[in-house]
Amino acid sequence: MMPTVLSPRVGKLALAAFLALSVGACASKNGADDGSLAGGAGSASTPGSVQDFVVNVGDRVFFETDQTGLTAQGQATLDKQAQWLNRYPRYSFVIEGNADERGTREYNFALGARRAETVRNYLAARGVAGNRMRTISYGKERPVAVCNDISCWSQNRRAVTNIGGTPGS
Amino acid sequence: MxxxxxxxxxxxxxxxxxxxxxxxxxxxxxxxxxxxxxxxGGNFQPxxxxxxxxxxxxxxxxxxxxxxxxxxxxxxxxxxxxxxxxxxxxxxxxxxxxxxxxxxxxxxxxxxxxxxxxxxxxxxxxxxxxxxxxxxxxxxxxxxxxxxxxxxxxxxxxxxxxxxGEKGFFDSRVVFIDESGPAKHRRKRLAIMDQDGANFKALSGSDMLVVTPRFSPNSQEITYMGFPLSGGDPKVYLLDVSRGSREVVGNFPNMSFSPRFSPDGRRIIMSLEQNGNANLYAMDLQSRSMTRLTTTAAIDTSPSYSPDGSQIVFESDRGGTQQLYLMPAGGGSAQRISFGEGRYSTPVWSPKGDYIAFTRQKGGSFGIGIMKPDGSGERILTEGFHNEGPTWAPNGRYLMFFRDPGGQGGPKLFMVDITGRVQVQVPTPNYASDPAWGPLLSETR
Missing domain, CATH: 3.40.50.10070 (TolB, N-terminal domain)
Structure with a gap:
């Protein structure tokens, strides 16, 4: 699915930022990956770029085990997201809910959907238009961190506000 | 002589x-x-x-x-x-x-x-x-x-x-998910094989991430949940095995998942997600009309019909944690049947009707167990990290499930008998999960 990001006035710089991200976005910025965070260092300094959102605002919130309520830190992140998204209304985006692997598959799909819904409701309450947002759940199918302890599980219990269009980051 | x-x-x-x-x-x-x-018998000898x-x-x-x-x-x-x-x-x-x-x-x-x-x-x-x-x-x-x-x-x-003196189970097949690649970019496709692991055949290509397949009663069709890799919402699909044709059966605005056939093959029951809740619906395959079966602000999923089609067992967290409930096949009031320690999920009714198999989570441990339909006689057959998703052999004496050690490893299939005495791995070419055991081929059609 392509994002509705590239309106003509965005120009070449934003396009470059988007391409850099589509390589780098899957390699999470949490150091959980193999360190292959792609370049594009300069692009985060471009206000309103995808990279600006990911790096300076934070594209994801984390949840406690089996919980769908937001932590204080999660609320703070979403406050910043709402502010940024309201400033750059050209983005429509997908909220991706995820669960860690310590649950059964079908329940985790529903759990991920609940987490995505929580984020959607929070952003909507802070003025982000509903028609810009879509939700999807990946359940436990898309871990960003892979190991058998809490350091990984806590990163996988997440909802990602994906404005870059690469699914499953 | x-x-x-x-x-x-x-x-x-x-x-x-x-x-x-x-x-x-x-x-x-x-x-x-x-x-x-x-x-x-008590002290059993092969x-x-x-x-x-x-x-x-x-x-x-x-x-x-x-x-x-x-x-x-x-x-x-x-x-x-x-x-x-x-x-x-x-x-x-x-x-x-x-x-x-x-x-x-x-x-x-x-x-x-x-x-x-x-x-x-x-x-x-x-x-x-x-x-x-x-x-x-x-x-x-x-x-x-x-x-x-x-x-x-x-x-x-x-x-x-x-x-x-009981029915056999060897002349049967299993549909499951063939998994390959690293955990973060796992490829999951539909596959079928004989119950002993022979005659492996992949049924879906790489355009979709596929999970939770189930056979129709005559094993000619398979229903499953699929994620198009190009993006887009996960839906419930129906595959005609011999023709290879595929169609969407749950084309709804939100996620539809957890599909199962009714014993007569006329309906598919599934969960529909809406506003963060999941409820159970039954779709009539001929008229394509949907009947809503549960109305809760909770997660109701993993349904399974009784062999006579009169009742449905499912899991719900309406009481706070995942537990097993029974209700009439047409919907109506549901009665909780799991009361042991821990969370109960993925109930599957035995083809003989005498037991319901389930996954039980307790602490960090995942057990495969059985209980009678009234909730009594609970028995855990195997336990550890991470067992999930039992499916019954056609004679109701064995269960197949998957075990995923986590980390960089991947899941494999196992078979256990209902006494817990016999436990063997089921050979698969790659990692494998979500097994669903089909009927005796000699009894289909």
Whole structure:
């Protein structure tokens, strides 16, 4: 699915930022990956770029085990997201809910959907238009961190506000 | 040698290829002998049995080794090692040397013969009670040579059935998810195989991430949840196995998942997600009309019909954590049946109706267990990190499930019997998950 990001006035710089991200976005910025965070260092300094959102605002919130309520830190992140998204209304985006692997598959799909819904409701309450947002759940199918302890599980219990269009980051 | 007259011949069966029709009538056996396994007995010992190579058996059709593997994996039989065989059966029509087999400890003996019958494969077998010097079963099958494994499974079922007094389960297939690649970028596709892991075949390509498949009652169709890799919402799909055609059956604005067929094959029941809640709906496959079955601000999922189609068991977190509930098939008030420690999920009703299998999470441990439909008699059969998703063998005596050690590893399939005594891995070429066991092929259609 392509994002509705590239309106003509965005120009070449934003396009470059988007391409850099589509390589780098899957390699999470949490150091959980193999360190292959792609370049594009300069692009985060471009206000309103995808990279600006990911790096300076934070594209994801984390949840406690089996919980769908937001932590204080999660609320703070979403406050910043709402502010940024309201400033750059050209983005429509997908909220991706995820669960860690310590649950059964079908329940985790529903759990991920609940987490995505929580984020959607929070952003909507802070003025982000509903028609810009879509939700999807990946359940436990898309871990960003892979190991058998809490350091990984806590990163996988997440909802990602994906404005870059690469699914499953 | 004792005086023994080979019984006048065997019942005849015609077996057609993989999915085709098959004529099967109830076995009529010789006079009842003492040879049997009491499945409910306390200190159980597997029955020593000898399965001799079929007369004329070639390397291309190792029928006896498939039978040996089946009976051994069931845990109810202990096949005698070939080195201990006292004689080689070279003439199928001459009685075996019962005393010699008895001396080696074999209580039961299977002999067989394969032959080319005008381009068809003819297979015959006899099951003997060694201590009673008696033939218990004798049968003959005719099939196209490519289906030789089905014949081996049918013979295995006949032996299993005659000795245990229960239906067999070997002539059946499993649909599951074939997994490959690293955990973060796992490729998941639909696959099918015989219950012993043979005849593996991938059914879906790489355009979708596929999970939780289930057979239709006649095993001609498979329903599953699929994620298009190009993006887009996960939906419930229906695949016609022989035609290879695929269609969406849950085309709704939000996620639809957890599909299962009704026992009559006319409906698919599934969960629909809306505003963070999941409720159960039944879709009539002919009219495509949906009936809403639950109305909760909770997660209701993993439904399973009772074999008579009158009730549905499912999991719900309406009480705070995942627990098992029963309700009438048309919806209505649900009654909780799981009251042990921990969280209960993925209930599956036994084809015999006597048990409901489930996954139980307690602390960091995932167990596979069974309970009676009223919630009593709970028994955990295997436990550890991370067991999930039981499915019943067609005879209701065994469960298959997947076990995923986590980390960089991946899931594998296992089989356990309902006493928990027998536990064996099911061979698959790659990582494997979400098994769903189909019916006995001889009973479909």
């Amino acid at each position: 004792n005086h023994f007259k080979m019984p006048a011949f065997l019942q005849q069966y015609s077996v057609s290829s993989a999915l085709g029709a098959m004529l099967f009538v109830a076995l009529s056996t010789a006079a009842h002998a003492e040879l049997n396994i009491n499945l409910s 029955m020593p049995i000898a399965i001799t190579d079929c007369v004329n058996e070639g390397q291309a059709t190792p029928v006896a080794s498939v039978i040996t593997n089946n009976l051994s994996r069931s845990g109810l039989f202990q096949p005698l090692p070939k080195e201990q065989f006292p004689e080689r059966i070279s003439n199928f029509d001459v009685p075996p040397q019962f005393d010699a087999w008895k001396a080696r400890g074999a209580q039961a003996l299977v002999t067989c013969r394969v032959s080319n019958d005008g381009g068809r494969l003819k297979a015959e077998f006899r099951l003997f009670d060694v201590f009673a010097n008696q033939q218990l079963v004798g049968q003959q099958y005719s099939t196209d040579p490519a289906s030789w494994r089905r014949v081996a499974h049918l013979i295995s079922d006949a032996v299993y059935s005659r000795i245990t």
